[in-house]
Amino acid sequence: MPATGVQLDEVVAVAGFRAALRGFLRTSETKARRNGLTPQRYHLLLMIKGASDRSETLSVTDLADKLQIAQSTATELVTRAEEAGLVRRIASPRDGRVALVQLTGEGEQRFARVFEELSTERDQLRSAIEALG
Amino acid sequence: MPATGVQLDEVVAVAGFRAALRGFLRTSETKARRNGLTPQRYHLLLMIKGASDRSETLSVTDLADKLQIAQSTATELVTRAEEAGLVRRIASPRDGRVALVQLTGEGEQRFARVFEELSTERDQLRSAIEALG
Numbered sequence: 001m002p003a004t005g006v007q008l009d010e011v012v013a014v015a016g017f018r019a020a021l022r023g024f025l026r027t028s029e030t031k032a033r034r035n036g037l038t039p040q041r042y043h044l045l046l047m048i049k050g051a052s053d054r055s056e057t058l059s060v061t062d063l064a065d066k067l068q069i070a071q072s073t074a075t076e077l078v079t080r081a082e083e084a085g086l087v088r089r090i091a092s093p094r095d096g097r098v099a100l101v102q103l104t105g106e107g108e109q110r111f112a113r114v115f116e117e118l119s120t121e122r123d124q125l126r127s128a129i130e131a132l133g
Numbered sequence: 134m135p136a137t138g139v140q141l142d143e144v145v146a147v148a149g150f151r152a153a154l155r156g157f158l159r160t161s162e163t164k165a166r167r168n169g170l171t172p173q174r175y176h177l178l179l180m181i182k183g184a185s186d187r188s189e190t191l192s193v194t195d196l197a198d199k200l201q202i203a204q205s206t207a208t209e210l211v212t213r214a215e216e217a218g219l220v221r222r223i224a225s226p227r228d229g230r231v232a233l234v235q236l237t238g239e240g241e242q243r244f245a246r247v248f249e250e251l252s253t254e255r256d257q258l259r260s261a262i263e264a265l266g
Contacts, residue, residue, distance in 0.1 A: 006245045008185070014248075014255070015183025015199075018176060021154075022201050043151060050148025052141070066148075068155050112139045115147075122147070129262050 013131065020128030024121050031117045035110055041081055043067060045111040048087065048103055057100040059092065086110065146264065153261030157254050164250045168243055174214055176200060178244040181220065181236055190233040192225065219243065 025039075032042040047066045051058050058066070064074035078101055081087045086107035092098040103111065158172075165175040180199045184191050191199070197207035211234055214220045219240035225231040236244065 006182075006248050008182075011179070011248065012183045015179050018179060019199055019201075026201060046144065046148050046151060049139075049141075050145045066152055068152075068159060115139050115144065 016131060017128055020125055024125045027121050028114075028118060032114050035114050035117075037086075037110060037114060040067075040077060041084075041086065042111070042114055044077055044081055045086065045103060045107055046115070048101055049108075049111055052103075057090075057092075057102060059098050059100055063101060081107070149264060150261055153258055157258045160254050161247075161251060165247050168247050168250075170219075170243060170247060173200075173210060174217075174219065175244070175247055177210055177214055178219065178236060178240055179248070181234055182241075182244055185236075190223075190225075190235060192231050192233055196234060214240070 028042070029039045032039050037045070044063065044067065047063060048058060051062075060074050060078055061071060063078065064071045067074060067077075069077070078087060078089070082089060085104055087101050088104055089099040089101055092100050161175070162172045165172050170178070177196065177200065180196060181191060184195075193207050193211055194204060196211065197204045200207060200210075202210070211220060211222070215222060218237055220234050221237055222232040222234055225233050
């Protein structure tokens with residue numbers, strides 16, 4: 001076997017982390033779907049809710065950036081979430097041409113349910129991460 | 134806005150972690166592809182290499198389990214990686230009916246290249262994780 005510069009103990013830790021991550025993403029998806037949310041829609045709600053802390057309201061462009069998807073994909077995602085009653089668009093108070101995206105009460109509740117249901121899995125992932133050293 | 138049991142500071146931290154994770158997985162994919170590996174094939178090599186530490190050689194069933202994919206998908210993945218010269222199958226010394234999967238020299242080198250190229254991104258992900266508190 002040829003010598004490589006890779007530290008085997010690091011590979012072991014990273015492999016363990018990747019396995020834990022795969023399990024986490026899989027359970028996230030299952031729990032989101034059980035609450036009627038696609039994984040992408042759950043992430044959309046998470047990003048909007050996560051920004052609301054700093055009383056920040058995100059535009060579709062901000063969301064495209066945070067979700068690392070194309071602007072057109074983000075527009076479509078927001079439109080469909082709006083049709084599903086999860087988010088609403090409001091005109092930016094600073095620039096009426098810019099639409100900001102907010103959670104509706106239904107979006108808020110649906111998000112909170114999935115987020116709470118994932119609490120155990122987040123703890124497990126945290127343990128796997130701590131094992132990374 | 135209805136009251137929910139969700140801790141907003143936790144949502145902010147989780148949203149930040151998810152954004153960092155998305156970036157990490159995206160860069161992983163780019164770097165794997167640049168070295169001629171699909172993301173799935175890179176994970177396959179990572180799991181095989183990660184197990185070799187304990188002088189453990191994995192069967193296709195073990196790999197299906199670790200990668201959380203169906204046995205038939207794992208068989209197909211291993212077969213195609215074998216055709217690409219990245220892995221080889223050997224008969225288990227304990228049970229000749231069971232095939233174990235090893236990295237070839239080429240698989241070893243290709244894996245090491247991607248793994249090393251991802252070192253900075255792993256550090257960034259670690260920082261994002263530490264910010265989770």
